[in-house]
Amino acid sequence: MRRHLVTALLVLAVIALFATPLLLDGGSEYAGTDSQATELIEDSDAGYEPWFESVFSPGSSEIESGLFAMQAALGGGVLGYVLGRLKGRRTAERQRQTAKRQRRTAERQRRTAEEAATPPAAP
Amino acid sequence: MHIAEGFLPPAHAIGWTIAAAPFVVHGARAVVKEVRENPESTLLLGAAGAFTFVLSAIKLPSITGSSSHPTGTGLGAVLFRPPVMALLGTVVLLFQALLLAHGGLTTLGANAFSMAVVGPWAGYAVYRLVRRSGGGLLPGVFAAMAVADLATYVTTALQLAWAHPDAASGFAGAAAKFLSVFAFTQVPLAIGEGLLGVLLFRVLVVNARPELERLGVLRRTPEPDQAPVPEPTPGGER
Structure with a gap:
């Protein structure tokens, strides 16, 4: 129970951390720092000419966000697969242990029953 | 932390590529060795790569009014030591350089150096420091993730300042400018990334205990209901 509470609080903290700036919105555009740095270079080092172009550029921002979503989906998918397998393995292990314990208990009960049935040999 | 394609002068581009290459090659060998010697590590290696991929x-x-992305390299650094992340981080950067026009081939060396080399090593160093000074696993993971993230962006800022020093104030002035773009924005992201790392490790501690024990992240504790019959070998326990 306490474990779930801690998990929920952690998730909430992560959400709050990134939702707060949006709620406190001061009319910001949330430009990416990578592009801000590029602009900074263009401003301060005006003579600099980029000497190489990207081999492939997504044609529109829709395509670009789609490719980013694909990257996240691939990562999320693999991560989910791994966690699912690990969790399944743990569950299977637990079931095996429970079954083993139950077999042992049954065996012990059977033995005590047998001992009770056979009269003790007279000394 | 992606330096855009073409935005490092050729000398810097080549220099950073030469600097990052040995780490990436060493990382590739570390990954191959890990998979060959411990095939059961493949799952967690996948998780470490996938985590960086998503984040x-x-x-x-x-809160600074700009946006940026986490790096997620601290996780693999804690699990498998930093060399592994030199390869996994570079694969992510290559993917983004080729498909997303994010970062670039000429800046791949510099970006790999910050995200796949400096980040993981800085995070791992802090993790070791926390553990050695008696800190628990989760505080260590939080610190590792946050520091790996921040160190990456600080490195990027310094790389850019070196390549594009300010006309008047030189390297220091340019470093201050680039750090003001990257570093402050990154602080809440680093904290968030630390929390995500803690969340993930809480799952792994329960479900991947054998792996974590083998990797030395968790100390071996024979669970009473798991160890069949703990037979104390004479003189074996120290």
């Missing part, structure tokens, strides 16, 4: 795809808003 570096998501741009998150920060």
